[in-house]
Amino acid sequence: MTLPPSSLVGQMLLAVAAALLLVQGLGAALIYRAQHEGFQAEKVNALAFRLIAEARGGERMHRRRRTGSDDFFSDRLHRFAVETSRTSPLRESERRDEYAEDKLREILVAQDFQPAEVVVVRRPVAADPYARFAIERRTDRLGMPPAARNRALATDLYVAGVRLPHASSWMVARVRAPPSTYAMIKPLLVQTLIIYIVLVGVVALILRRITRPLDALTRQVAHFAATQDPSGQIAPMGPADVRRLIIALNAMEWRISSLLDEKDVMLGAIGHDLKTPLAALRVRIESVEDERERARMASTIEDIVRTLDDILSLARVGRPTDPVERTELSALVAAVVEEYEDMGEPVELGTTERTVLEARATWLRRALRNLIGNALRYGASARVSMQREADKVVIRIDDDGPGIPEGSLQTMMQAFTRGDPSRNTETGGAGLGLALARAIAKQHGGALVLVNRRTSEGQVEGLTAKIVLPLS
Numbered sequence: 001m002t003l004p005p006s007s008l009v010g011q012m013l014l015a016v017a018a019a020l021l022l023v024q025g026l027g028a029a030l031i032y033r034a035q036h037e038g039f040q041a042e043k044v045n046a047l048a049f050r051l052i053a054e055a056r057g058g059e060r061m062h063r064r065r066r067t068g069s070d071d072f073f074s075d076r077l078h079r080f081a082v083e084t085s086r087t088s089p090l091r092e093s094e095r096r097d098e099y100a101e102d103k104l105r106e107i108l109v110a111q112d113f114q115p116a117e118v119v120v121v122r123r124p125v126a127a128d129p130y131a132r133f134a135i136e137r138r139t140d141r142l143g144m145p146p147a148a149r150n151r152a153l154a155t156d157l158y159v160a161g162v163r164l165p166h167a168s169s170w171m172v173a174r175v176r177a178p179p180s181t182y183a184m185i186k187p188l189l190v191q192t193l194i195i196y197i198v199l200v201g202v203v204a205l206i207l208r209r210i211t212r213p214l215d216a217l218t219r220q221v222a223h224f225a226a227t228q229d230p231s232g233q234i235a236p237m238g239p240a241d242v243r244r245l246i247i248a249l250n251a252m253e254w255r256i257s258s259l260l261d262e263k264d265v266m267l268g269a270i271g272h273d274l275k276t277p278l279a280a281l282r283v284r285i286e287s288v289e290d291e292r293e294r295a296r297m298a299s300t301i302e303d304i305v306r307t308l309d310d311i312l313s314l315a316r317v318g319r320p321t322d323p324v325e326r327t328e329l330s331a332l333v334a335a336v337v338e339e340y341e342d343m344g345e346p347v348e349l350g351t352t353e354r355t356v357l358e359a360r361a362t363w364l365r366r367a368l369r370n371l372i373g374n375a376l377r378y379g380a381s382a383r384v385s386m387q388r389e390a391d392k393v394v395i396r397i398d399d400d401g402p403g404i405p406e407g408s409l410q411t412m413m414q415a416f417t418r419g420d421p422s423r424n425t426e427t428g429g430a431g432l433g434l435a436l437a438r439a440i441a442k443q444h445g446g447a448l449v450l451v452n453r454r455t456s457e458g459q460v461e462g463l464t465a466k467i468v469l470p471l472s
Helices: 008-057 071-076 098-110 128-140 148-154 180-227 239-288 291-316 329-340 361-379 434-444
Strands: 083-085 118-125 156-163 170-174 324-329 347-348 354-361 380-387 392-398 448-453 460-470
Touching: 008 156, 008 170, 071 448, 098 118, 098 156, 118 291, 118 380, 128 148, 180 239, 239 291, 291 380, 324 329, 324 361, 329 347, 329 354, 329 361, 329 392, 354 361, 361 380, 361 434, 361 460, 434 448, 434 460
Parallel strands: 347 380
Antiparallel strands: 083 170, 118 156, 156 170, 324 354, 380 392, 392 460, 448 460
């Protein structure tokens, strides 16, 4: 079973998109991890610096203006003094950041600063009364707009608490926390989307250049398969591999067409060379005095001519010379049945529906005659009907003969296969009638179907032959 999409372009684009998603996902995960660890290390270093400076007698920092951005105001808003508290900054509803705590402890120990306890939590500025009060007071003092205060209150803080050995109070420092996960992932998603659009667009253009000649080549091959006409071949185009394929298929079509032309010429010559001496034999047998023997010889010649006609017709059915015409099918069926009625044959015309379709009337008459002839030969009578079923029309020929063994229904439609193993021409032809009828139905895009009719007790009561033709 082929999973969607079924086209080459769709499958290639899906493969590229899946591969890009995997690679970009891994890259995004690595970039996110590196950025997150970098931001976190920066903030932990800032916390450690403030705590160590406070413990050693005060914080001295150079204040730098960063022109052309809002970082100056942001730094002013998020610069908090180290607070001394009797209790740990950790609240019951908060979760400790163990990674930040370990990093902070490592930095403090490396600076000969031995803490007894270290606590680091992340909380919104709005949930921290000290930070909230500081930001509101500074925005009022600096005359900053309310939007700047709201942006500052919407950020997060790292709140670090350190308790020294033999001390009952905590030093609490605050710095702005790294960007949230969403803020870090959003640029990666935008980057991925841009890469998707560019790469998939380029791949789609390349695939279009490849598949456009393949699509034209497919239509040409389908046309040749239906008509065996090599005219209208497409010119080589597309990549070098596709051009070589088009050249090879064009050459193959011309070779096949040439072989079919040679076959038609050969068959015409065979038909002419055989029918001429057979016509001469018809004349010569008139000199045979024994009337019974003369009749047998004439019958044999007629069988040979009929078999020869069937063989030539079967060989040429794939390349008919007569054009496709709009045909009123019910009138054609009625005309064939009327031919048998005029000859006194027990052929009955049943229900028909007026149906017009594109067909080769001469070939369809030939197929009907073969099927009706088989019904008369093996079933003594024939009933012909025609009806429309959805998007197709079915011509049905019923007989009352012995039917065909179930295992031989398909085999009987092969050339030179007969139900009578003795191959006695008095009980049947050369075994070409059903094969020719099936080839004619297939030529019109349809099929020949053989079905045994059975009684309620399961006994075979006759054979039904159906020519199924598409209406379109």
